[in-house]
Amino acid sequence: MxxxxxxxxxxxxxxxxxxxxxxxxxxxxxxxxxxxxxxxxxxxxxxxxxDGYDAVAAGAYQRITERTNTRIAAATADLRGLDAVYAMLREILPLVKETVDEAYVVVGFWGRLAANDKIAATRADVDEHWHELLRAHLTDEVADGGLDPGIPLEDVIDVLLSIAVGQQVHAIMGSDLAEPDRQIRMIDLCLRPWRR
CATH class of the missing domain: 1.10.10.60 (Homeodomain-like)
Known part of the structure; x- marks a missing residue:
């Protein structure tokens, strides 16, 4: 049998x-x-x-996305506003070995994605999901009085996500810009003009 x-x-x-x-x-x-x-x-x-090695890389990318989202949910469960924003970004930014290892897989997948549009459909809508989470947390901070109501939310969120993505690239390149304290200072700098 x-x-x-x-x-x-x-x-x-x-x-x-x-x-x-x-x-x-x-x-x-x-x-x-x-x-x-x-x-x-x-x-x-x-x-x-x-179907091939690219499909394995796409599966690994999806697994990392799932793991990251699970960590984000756990890290932000009891938090609100900027506390939740920082907790969320600490799960995405390559600050520790786990997220640095993930950065290698993610950036490697992006390289494969650029050369193989057949795996494009496997890419999770992670940017949209993270955008919505950041919008909710920042909106809470505005409501709580910690951020200026005039903050251009969508633009700030775009910058925060661009920092997160860029830091993954810096991490695999071994750049000094990927030093953990520097990564957090970039987030601080982005939010500082809007803090009350």
Whole structure:
């Protein structure tokens, strides 16, 4: 009788193996052969569950998005206003090993996305979701009197998200701009003109 394989579970295992290799050995080491070795299978076994390496990278990107959103929800659950904004951004910015490792996967996916429009549909609407969260937190801060009501919310949110994305690139490049205190100071600088 043929062995019954849970395809979703196997796909999850492959994505987790990819993320494990990246965290341990770096993105360049996350080859098909290394992922298969991590799972203890032959390389060809990967392609029963994914159409190619780009699809694995897209799956890893989606997994990181899910993890980040889960962390954001937990970190901001009991917070409001700017406290929630900073807690949220600390889960996105590459400030610690976990988020730096994630930055390698995310930026690597963006590179693949630029060369393969077939995986574009796999990109989560993360920017829109984060935009809405930041809008809600900043609106609360305005209501609580901590920010000037004249703050151009949409523009400030765009800058905050651009900083978060840019810092992921700086982190994988090893730039001094990715030093954690500098990253937080950029957020401070963006919000300072609007604080009351």
């Amino acid at each position: 043929p062995k019954i394989v849970d395809h979703d579970q196997r796909r999850d295992e492959i994505v987790e193996a990819y993320l494990t290799v990246v965290a341990r050995d770096g993105l360049p080491a996350a080859t098909s052969r290394a992922i298969a070795a991590e799972l203890g299978v032959g390389t060809g076994a990967l392609w029963h569950y994914f």
